[in-house]
Amino acid sequence: MLYIKCPHCGMRPQTEFSYGGDATVKRPELNKEISDHEWDNFVYNRKSLRGKHLELWQHISGCRQWIKVERDTATHEIFKTFKADEDVA
Amino acid sequence: MESLPKKAKVVIIGGGGHGLATAYYLAKEHNITNVAIIEKGWIGGGNVGRNTTIIRSNYMHDDNGLFSEFGMDLWRKMSQDLNYNVMFSPRGIINLAHSDAQMNVYARRGNSMRLNGIDAELLNREQVKEIIPMADFSENVRFPIFGGLMQPSAGTARHDAVAWGYARQADSMGVDIIQNCEVTGFDINNGKINGVRTSRGDIKVKKIGLCVAGSTNILAEKLNMTLPIETHLLQACVSEPVKPVLDRVVTFGAGHFYISQSDKGEMVMGGDLDGYNSYAQRGNLPTLQHVLTEGIAMMPFLSKLKMLRTWGGIMDMSMDGSPIIDKTHIDGLYLNCGWCYGGFKATPASGWTFAHTIAQDRVHKLNAGYSLNRFNTGHLLDEKGLGTKTWIS
Numbered sequence: 001m002l003y004i005k006c007p008h009c010g011m012r013p014q015t016e017f018s019y020g021g022d023a024t025v026k027r028p029e030l031n032k033e034i035s036d037h038e039w040d041n042f043v044y045n046r047k048s049l050r051g052k053h054l055e056l057w058q059h060i061s062g063c064r065q066w067i068k069v070e071r072d073t074a075t076h077e078i079f080k081t082f083k084a085d086e087d088v089a
Numbered sequence: 090m091e092s093l094p095k096k097a098k099v100v101i102i103g104g105g106g107h108g109l110a111t112a113y114y115l116a117k118e119h120n121i122t123n124v125a126i127i128e129k130g131w132i133g134g135g136n137v138g139r140n141t142t143i144i145r146s147n148y149m150h151d152d153n154g155l156f157s158e159f160g161m162d163l164w165r166k167m168s169q170d171l172n173y174n175v176m177f178s179p180r181g182i183i184n185l186a187h188s189d190a191q192m193n194v195y196a197r198r199g200n201s202m203r204l205n206g207i208d209a210e211l212l213n214r215e216q217v218k219e220i221i222p223m224a225d226f227s228e229n230v231r232f233p234i235f236g237g238l239m240q241p242s243a244g245t246a247r248h249d250a251v252a253w254g255y256a257r258q259a260d261s262m263g264v265d266i267i268q269n270c271e272v273t274g275f276d277i278n279n280g281k282i283n284g285v286r287t288s289r290g291d292i293k294v295k296k297i298g299l300c301v302a303g304s305t306n307i308l309a310e311k312l313n314m315t316l317p318i319e320t321h322l323l324q325a326c327v328s329e330p331v332k333p334v335l336d337r338v339v340t341f342g343a344g345h346f347y348i349s350q351s352d353k354g355e356m357v358m359g360g361d362l363d364g365y366n367s368y369a370q371r372g373n374l375p376t377l378q379h380v381l382t383e384g385i386a387m388m389p390f391l392s393k394l395k396m397l398r399t400w401g402g403i404m405d406m407s408m409d410g411s412p413i414i415d416k417t418h419i420d421g422l423y424l425n426c427g428w429c430y431g432g433f434k435a436t437p438a439s440g441w442t443f444a445h446t447i448a449q450d451r452v453h454k455l456n457a458g459y460s461l462n463r464f465n466t467g468h469l470l471d472e473k474g475l476g477t478k479t480w481i482s
Contacts, residue, residue: 001375015375019365021319021477036465044317044408044464048306050368057365073320074368 002076007083008063020056022046023068050074054088091267096293097125099447100285101300102272102308104128106137106248106433107425108300109255110440111447112264113171118441119448122263125294127287129271129304133252136302139402140433141325141347141359143338145182145243146207149198150472152458153411154205159455160438161207161242167437173254175246176352182243182338183217185224185387187232191342195238202240210239221339224388232343232386245338245349251436274311275422282421298423298447303368303403305426312419317408317464318427319477322363324372324380326399328391330354339387346383348391355397358384362404372401404429406477409463411470414443414456423447424461429476 002014028034028042053073058066068082082088099115101108104126115121126132144164146157168174186192192211199209213236218226224234260266267289275297276284284293301308309316330353338349346360360380363373377399385392407413407427412435414425425443428435442456452460458470 001373013375014373022366040317040465041315045315046306046317046319047310047315048319048366049310050307050320053366055366071365073366076367076369076373 002078004057004069004078005081006059006062006065007067007081007086008065009059012059012062016059016061017057018060020058020066022048023054023056052079056084091265093267093270093287093290094125094265094292097265098123098294099296099298100124100292100294101126101298102285103135103300103302103304104132104256104266104268105135105300105302106133106252106255106436107302107428107439107443108298109252109259109266110436111298111300111425111443113255113259113262114441114444115448116259116262116264118444121448124259124263125265125267125292126259127270127272127285128266128268131268132256132266133249136402136404136432137252137436138249139325139400140248141349141357142245142248142433143182143243143347143349144177144246144434145240145338146434147182147184147198147202147209147238147240147243148472149201150470151205152470153472154202154207156438156442156455156459157435158205158207159441160435163437163441164246167246167251167254171254171258173250173257175250175254177244177246179242179244180337180349181239181241182340183212183220183237183239184340185217185237185342186235187343188235192235195236199238208240208242210241212237212239220337221335223334223390224339225386230386232341237342243338248433255440272308272311277312277419280418280420282419296421296423296447298425298443300425300443302405302426302428302432303370305405312422314417316426316461318405319366320368321365321404321406321477322367322369322372322401323359323404323430324363324377324399324401325357325359326377326381327351327355327357327397328394329397331356331394334390341383341387343386344383346380346387348384348388356391356394360384362406363401368403370401370403372399404432408476409469409471410473410476412439412459413461414439414446414459415452415461416446416450417461
């Protein structure tokens with residue numbers, strides 16, 4: 001069981017959360033002319049790093065907020081959690 | 090320890106089922122025997138030794154159906170072909186349906202399968218009950234069994250034997266299998282492969298085939314490629330051995346759970362991904378509990394069994410749930426990845442078509458649908474519309 005510290009609610013078990021994938025992926029700017037390749041990168045292509053990985057989780061059985069979690073994908077160690085709009089240093 | 094060759098005609102990275110099969114078919118079908126397989130761990134130590142041994146071709150889409158059915162032919166001949174008993178057991182697979190709508194969907198898939206020459210039978214509730222009476226046919230269940238879709242020619246095989254059989258035959262034809270050897274980098278010159286760097290030295294080579302399942306993203310990073318793949322963890326488990334009770338492979342239709350009984354009597358089970366990016370090769374209990382809850386809903390007697398072993402493997406989850414066997418933008422670099430839940434059954438067809446793609450430097454019509462650029466062009470192969478986003482099921 002992973003324990004994730006929700007920045008709003010505190011430490012909770014993983015079963016309260018739903019996973020949302022890579023948090024570093026940025027949607028292309030609205031109304032900007034973009035290539036198929038850029039769109040492809042946003043929708044499909046992922047680095048899927050081994051090691052430190054910044055990812056989105058939703059506290060679906062809690063406050064229902066989206067949060068960012070910095071987790072090691074090989075050891076599952078969770079380094080830090082952030083609010084969705086918080087800047088990651 | 091095997092010595093590292095200075096050069097080779099083809100280097101296959103990854104000594105799992107797909108890599109070993111690719112080397113075997115390069116030698117057998119294309120007379121290319123100057124092949125080196127580079128394996129970081131030991132052969133057959135990855136997903137070919139961690140799966141639930143299910144073999145099937147019950148797909149609706151032509152690209153998946155024709156590819157997999159070609160594979161079924163190779164499975165039927167495999168023990169003779171490799172002179173190694175892979176214990177292929179065509180016991181049939183039943184996908185259970187739990188609503189009228191699901192019966193309609195299965196009827197459609199069954200018809201598509203038959204049009205592609207794959208055997209399919211739509212079973213009603215009574216017919217299913219005759220075959221698997223131990224499933225829950227009582228009243229007042231949350232997911233009543235309405236019927237199912239059966240592919241009688243599907244089945245199981247001894248997964249380790251598949252790796253050993255391919256390895257032995259490839260080795261006897263001159264393929265070098267180098268274990269405990271990690272790829273550390275690539276020599277690329279003007280967009281062309283020139284060689285591969287490993288923890289035990291460099292190899293000069295013009296053609297490299299990547300067959301590394303859950304480690305694809307790690308090697309892609311060394312190649313400055315970003316792929317439509319996320320690496321996830323999938324668990325499986327076996328119960329204590331019991332007397333013969335189940336002579337088919339059965340899947341639950343209201344969730345993700347599959348079960349068969351091994352020759353030793355263990356119930357072999359699996360289901361959902363853990364659900365978040367992982368390279369851990371070991372599982373987490375909440376997912377196992379979720380999967381086994383589905384199992385018990387389907388076959389209540391499972392709750393009485395003790396669990397013997399659980400384990401995990403890391404999967405290449407492609408974004409549309411279908412694999413990639415293709416050339417890349419780098420000349421001489423070939424990609425075989427994205428097998429999601431279904432890599433084991435694809436072993437022979439994957440090896441065969443990948444060997445063709447490498448040897449001829451062009452894809453075979455059987456793997457033309459498994460292109461890398463389909464995500465860019467929009468030609469997704471969305472058999473279930475389910476890639477890495479398992480929660481949308």
